Amino acid sequence: MLTPSDQLRALCSGLSDPAPLLTLAGGMTGADWDRLIALANAHLVTPALHANLRERQDLGSIPEEPRAFLQAVYELNAARNRDIRAQLGEIASAARSAGIAILLVKGGADVLVTPDERLGARIMSDVDVLVRPDDLPRVRQMLGDLGYRKVSTEDDPRTDGNYARESAAAPIDLHVSLLFEDELLPATDLWRNSEALTSYGGLRRPAAKDRLLHFLLHHALHHHGHAEASLSVRALNDLATMMRDSRNEIDWCEVETFADEWR
Numbered sequence: 001m002l003t004p005s006d007q008l009r010a011l012c013s014g015l016s017d018p019a020p021l022l023t024l025a026g027g028m029t030g031a032d033w034d035r036l037i038a039l040a041n042a043h044l045v046t047p048a049l050h051a052n053l054r055e056r057q058d059l060g061s062i063p064e065e066p067r068a069f070l071q072a073v074y075e076l077n078a079a080r081n082r083d084i085r086a087q088l089g090e091i092a093s094a095a096r097s098a099g100i101a102i103l104l105v106k107g108g109a110d111v112l113v114t115p116d117e118r119l120g121a122r123i124m125s126d127v128d129v130l131v132r133p134d135d136l137p138r139v140r141q142m143l144g145d146l147g148y149r150k151v152s153t154e155d156d157p158r159t160d161g162n163y164a165r166e167s168a169a170a171p172i173d174l175h176v177s178l179l180f181e182d183e184l185l186p187a188t189d190l191w192r193n194s195e196a197l198t199s200y201g202g203l204r205r206p207a208a209k210d211r212l213l214h215f216l217l218h219h220a221l222h223h224h225g226h227a228e229a230s231l232s233v234r235a236l237n238d239l240a241t242m243m244r245d246s247r248n249e250i251d252w253c254e255v256e257t258f259a260d261e262w263r
Contacts, residue, residue, distance in 0.1 A: 002032045007039050008233075014040075014049045015237050018058045025061055033066040043233035044123045050074040051121040078120025081111055083169035084127060085119075088112060088200065091172075094142050095202030102139070102203050103130040103194055105178060105214060109205035112197055122238070126162065126171045130187065133176045136160060140174075148172065178214060179221065184262060185213055208249035212242055213258060 002010065002024070013020040028036075040046040050070035053059045059067055088108065095102050104112070107124040114121075131139045140160070148163040151171065158178060164171040177187045193207040206214065219235045220226040 001029065002035065007032075007036055010036055011039050011043070011045070011049070011233060012236070015045060015052050015233070016240065018053055018056055018061075022058060022061045025063075030063075030065070033063060037066055037069060039233075045234050045237050046070060047074040047077045047123060048121045048234075048237055051118055055118075074120045076120075077123055080169050081114075081119050081122075081124065084108075084111055084124065087168050087170065088127065088203065090146065091142075092197075092200040092203045094146055098138060098142050100135050100138055100142065100202065101132070101191075103190060104128070104197075104203055104205050105130055105175070105190075105211075106218070109211060112200055112203070113205075122241075124170060126173045128173045128175060130175045130178060130190065132191070136174075136176060143172065143174075179217060181217075181221065184217055185210065190214075208242075208246040209251055209254060211246070212250055212255065215239065215242065 006024070010021045010024055037046065040049050047070075050059075051074060053062065053070070054074075059070075062070070088104070088111070091102065105128045107122055108127040108129060110122070111119075111124065143163045147165045148168070149165070150161050151164045152162040154161060158175055158180065160174040160176065162171040162173050178190070179185055190206050190210050191204075193210055194204040195207060197203045197205060205211070215235075215238060219231070225231055225235070
């Protein structure tokens with residue numbers, strides 16, 4: 001039986017270089033696989049595990065029952081992410097017609113540019129969008145015209161709340177800033193450095209360096225990673241994916257300067 005630390009190592013291996021996981025696989029019991037998948041579920045990386053093993057052509061080394069479960073979760077999430085793409089396409093069209101710029105952040109910044117063969121790898125709970133404060137009344141009206149209704153209001157100056165529609169795949173979390181500590185990553189800088197998503201007029205996403213910094217700050221502050229000295233497997237996997245896809249777009253000297261300045 002795998003120890004908890006072996007389970008964690010096996011999961012991280014499955015998300016990167018699967019060789020250690022495959023070495024263990026021959027001696028793993030059904031209960032070991034159940035615990036490993038339960039750990040992947042808890043960290044929201046089950047579809048990412050399937051995607052990495054499939055890309056490396058290692059799924060055949062996994063027993064039939066866990067392999068079928070991984071595939072089912074991946075396909076369900078891919079279908080949902082396709083629906084989110086369509087949802088964002090509709091919002092892009094409305095924003096373009098209204099002359100409104102919308103900045104997608106976190107998963108929403110990636111789902112429109114992720115290759116189809118990896119579309120199901122990342123689980124999204126909602127779609128985070130940033131709008132300029134002066135545009136907020138028009139964005140509310142635009143979402144209302146599309147059938148969205150505000151379903152939550154938080155005591156949080158960063159967000160106007162969640163907007164949902166019965167037929168929509170995900171709610172929209174409408175932001176006017178991203179961090180309580182706005183001086184760490186000012187919204188004005190995000191807008192200035194952002195890039196247009198050319199196939200989705202009206203929608204933009206942060207520059208690669210800003211996506212990296214927001215990811216690190218969001219985990220450290222919003223998810224209490226700094227205060228609790230914790231880091232989730234999902235966060236590590238998101239960081240690895242970002243490093244793989246955007247490494248050459250990031251000025252690492254600027255990142256190091258930022259880290260030194262803010263400790």
